[in-house]
Amino acid sequence: MKVVFLQTVKKVAQKGVVKEVADGYARNFLIPHGLAKPATAEALQELKAEAERRKREAEEDLARVERIADSLDGYELEITVKISPAGTFYGGLAVKRISEELKKRGFSIAPEQISFKTDGPIKEPGAYEAVINFDHGLEAEIKIMVEGKEETL
Template identity: 30%
Template sequence: MKIILTNEVPNLGAPGDVVEVKDGYGRNYLLPQGFAIGWTKGAEKQVETIKRARAGREIRDLGHANEVKGKLEGLKVTLSARAGQGGRLFGSVTATEIADAVKAAGGPVLDKRKIELSGPIKTTGGYQVQIKLHSDVTAKFNLNVVAAK
């Protein structure tokens, strides 16, 4: 079965890639989960749009990854979340919220799937967040979670 990936799938490809997979894997997993669309001549035209969107948020090379790492490590990121007594959060902080907080603090646009958390963030305080920018470059920055007023 020939499909076009719409999301990054580990060990298969990146968004916009046209890949050949077994029928069951495509029909029962990739298509229902929204990770891919069926390949047609019309859908082939959408590949360029998907690739352009990916290029906007992708780290181009090792030099660009080091540049982004420098920006991130000098950034002070504060995230406001609803909390109860004792600093315990209602829920937990997600990678999407962290990516949005970095952007709001003046940092670069990050892919939420590249953010690595050591565990769930469920209390207020300071945390070390790690993000894999490139196969050779990993950046660490401090995240301060505060209670929303």
């Protein structure tokens, strides 16, 4: 009996696959447990429509990510940070702060997507570069201009 798998069944088939299985296996196990349904013309049409919908959503997602990556590529982010009298930051400027600053400017970027081209957090004023990694293997490079502002008591 041909069935359409509604869920992944280990060592049998992945979700969405049409496969020929033993009649008893389909009637007594797969169908009653909601793991598969008979591969009728209607079920195959639904499967095709679902595949087209997923493809369209993936294309829309890729276009959205490309727009964001293009708008961020080469972006210059200016940040002012309080510094000690020695000229270093209290702590360091980590990817979380970069993410927050980008969010203030209208970009929703998770800290996990950001990586500095230098090792570790930024600890003193200057110009730095970071890479933002997106889905679909896309990335954007941004420049981070960090200015120090001495803390006054």
